Amino acid sequence: MIKTLFSKDERAFTLIEMMIVLLVISVLLFVAIPNIAKQSNNINDKGCEAFRHMVEGQVQAYRIDMDKYPASVAEMVETGYLRSNETACPNGQQLEIKAGGEVAIVS
Template sequence: MKIFKNNNGFTLIEMMIVLLVISVLLIITIPNITKHNSKINSKGCEAFVKMVQAQVQAYEIEKKEPPADIQALVKEGYLTEGETSCPNGDLVRISAEGEVTSAKKETKSE
């Protein structure tokens, strides 16, 4: 009489090797992602400034003058309330000539 063994499962050693490989891949990739996070935020801020500049131009075409500040764009519906600063927290400013720039958020130290 023959007894057949069912060998379809994984052994503990095989599972530990797979977990080790996954852990090594995570250890390699996570620092690379965090390194590039500041670059991603600065590129997002550049894109946001260009978008606000386009809204300033649309405002100028309609109103025949540049907006006084970013709140004027929000008030007139060109931007929403949450769109007044860059994704990385930098403030967006509009000059008297209608030029849009971003500046680091000033922190208060007490």
């Protein structure tokens, strides 16, 4: 026997079932998206701290090699301890080298 396209024993999703699934997915997205955005800010803040620690390490390497602390970021770039004058963190804050080799985050 040849089955027709619309035989009664075929199983399929109804329009109502598909709409319920789409509603559930939409609600999950509305809950998840704000949490992802909030976590992005936390990630950028932690990235800035990690970048500051990396620059502090380069300042200490400079001090060991040159027997003095660098006067500025430009001096560290000129001597090859940093790649560029960019000292911006992922969250937009800037790094600054203070007297005594302290690296600070400046807003």
